[in-house]
Amino acid sequence: MRRLMMFGALLLMFCGCSSKIDITVKSDFVPVIFPDYKDVTVPVNVAPLNFEVIDSLERDWALVIETADAVRYMRADNGLFAFGRGLWKTLLQENRGKTMTFTLCFRGEDGWTACVPYEMNVAPEEMDPYLAYRLIPPGYSLWKEMGIYQRDLTSFRETAIYRNTQGRGNCVNCHSFRDRDPKAMLMHMRSEFGGTYVFRDGTREKLDTKTDETISALVYPYWHTSGRYVAFSVNRTNQTLLVHDPNRIEVFDEASDVVVYDMVRHEIVTADVLSSEGSFETFPTFSPDGKSLYFCSSAAVGPMPEKFREAKYSLCRVDFNPEDCSFGTQVDTLYNARTGGRSVSFPRISPDGRFLVYALSDYGNFSIWHKDSDLYSIDLRTGETSCMEALNSSDVESYHSWSGNSRWLVFSTRRDDGLYTKPYFSYIDSDGNAHKPFLLPQRDPRRYYESQMYSYNIPEFVSGKVALKGSDIASFARSGEARKVGFKRK
Secondary structure (H helix, E strand, O other): OHHHHHHHHHHHHHOOOOOOOOEEEEOOOOOEEEOOOOOEEEOOOOOOOOEEEEOOOOOOEEEEEEOOOOEEEEEOEOOEEOOOHHHHHHHHHHOOOOEEEEEEEEEEOOEEEEOOOEEEEEOOOOOOOEEEEEEEOOOHHHHHHOEEEEEEOOOOOEEEEEEHHHHOOOOEEEEEEOOOOOOEEEEEEOHHHOEEEEEEOOEEEEEEOOOOOOOOOEEEEEEOOOOOEEEEEEEEEEEEEOOOOOOOEEEEEEEEEEEEEEOOOOEEEEOOOOOOOOEEEEEEEEOOOOOEEEEEEEEOOOOOOOOHHHOOOEEEEEEEEOOOOEEOOOOEEEEOHHHHOOEEEEEEEOOOOOEEEEEEEOOOOOHHHOOOOEEEEEEOOOOOEEEOOOOOOOOOEEEEEEOOOOOEEEEEEOOOOOOOOEEEEEEEOOOOOEOOOEEOOOOOHHHHHHHOOOEEEEEEEEOOOOOOOHHHHHHHHHOOOOEEOEEEEO
């Protein structure tokens, strides 16, 4: 008897405290849910994918969850399905590498009516447990409210790494991590405490990276796998507002070069293949083996902004020797803007070295404002290029980052409202196929995203929680002068 009572209690817990739903009618009705989590593939360690049924009739809704081993039932609260953490964790763990079937049902005069069911696949691989990003408000008048934040992807907990208000309103941007390591991070700070801040393995450093030989301080960082080098671009950037253009804002370079910073020698290094007056070079990325440097390059055009649509960037690669921080003399072109007619930005290579994903738009290098920006992939083993159709929409897709196991991609998109970028996640299988992406989960997603007026900028996977405190960063920023860096052209 005692065993039966314990079994009954467990069954009730796993059923989400809802009794069985007796379905009397099956229909071909397809309800709209937000976020659209239908037929997505999710990691086993993701937070509950709560969702709401968009229903103007305000009906009573229930959910039937069928797995290989059990059938569970849930009731909605005013159309919102909020999974208990225990139930959700059990569902994912029991169905790792398997498929669950979800059937939404609504109560009518004749009882419960079942809608067209959909599936949710649980991938065998986890994703990195944290995401770092900058939250940007809609107007520059609110720039003091910006900050770099992190989200625990296994829960709904968001914490600030640093807020602009903690440093007398100094703006922070361009956060970057060494191989997703929360103990090795850099970021830039502008205005009064301007400089590049490097925090790694318990040490901290403030750098003044503007030299007489470079056109700006360092931006757009990407770490070498050794941790000794960081590739940057130096850019003279401007922007213009477009009145009669769907893109509204255009950010463009008037000049740009690619450089590599040596953390041991405190020296900026470049070469003619990366920095020339006849070209704009930007968005550098090291290969996972550390022996190649990828970047985007356009023929220099001007005057700006009159000619900004003529700037179209190719995807290029050059050898890199980490022993002496030297570069090859031959540049390989993986996408040729002259023949392809479009423009590349943000190349990112999977940690296993297999696939390179980039944003492709009609022109320019700041695709985050381009509605025509889509994500493409190159198989670096075969050279085959493919459009990642499962990820793309009629609005912006840009800023993307790989998980450490090369199975998950996070990217920013404006697909939901055309205004604010939000992070979506996609499973990338071993053949490089992208699966339908899902929106960053929230406790009450509709209420959250309807009131959320910030854009998620540069979402980056992190392997753990960043322990840095914003107050400590602000204190360090005020504490002294920045180290001047040297320059060398090879």
